[in-house]
Amino acid sequence: MGKIYTLAEVLTHNSPKDCWLIINGKVFDVTKFLEDHPGGEEVLLASIGKDASVDFEDIGHSTTARAMMDEYCVGEIDVATIPKRVKYTPPKQPHYSQDKTAEFIIRLLQFLVPLAILGLAVAVRFCTKSS
Structure with a gap:
């Protein structure tokens, strides 16, 4: 198991010269991959400091792309430091009687x-x- 990083630590790596992101609980330093990313560096820069798992899975990366990830992995994220997503519940409203x-x-x-x-x-x- 690699080093465990907090979200605050990952957030400090937030520039094109030092770019980290989170995918499926792992932390990746993609700084050296920015220019080579087939989707362009903007895609990776938009994911800096956030959990990019959904974006990554939605694109449908190939087996080769997934294998390449290992060389950029620097550790894992401490999931306790990631804010929980709260499902939106609309406020209770009185029944509308037309x-x-x-x-x-x-x-x-x-x-x-x-x-x-x-x-x-x-x-x-x-x-x-x-x-």
């Missing part, structure tokens, strides 16, 4: 408007026959 008046008015208009149009059409028809 005002049924608006719904009633819409239904009433859906009935009355066609009826009014029909009545108007009939009235126009009779008025034009009478003249």
Whole structure:
């Protein structure tokens, strides 16, 4: 087992000339790999001082890439120093009781408007026959 680093120690290595990151509980010094990284150095620099495990796994690195990691591994992270992610729970809110008046008015208009149009059409028809 290699050296155990705290998150605070990893965070001190946060520049292109001294770049460390965390992947799957291990600490990597990727400073010498920045220029050779196929995805560009920006990808690694964006992961400085954080747990980049999800980003690393999402990309789908090859077996060769995973084997290369060993030469950059400098130790492991003390997981007790990494803040726990808290799942967001929305605050409790009172049940929304919609005002049924608006719904009633819409239904009433859906009935009355066609009826009014029909009545108007009939009235126009009779008025034009009478003249």
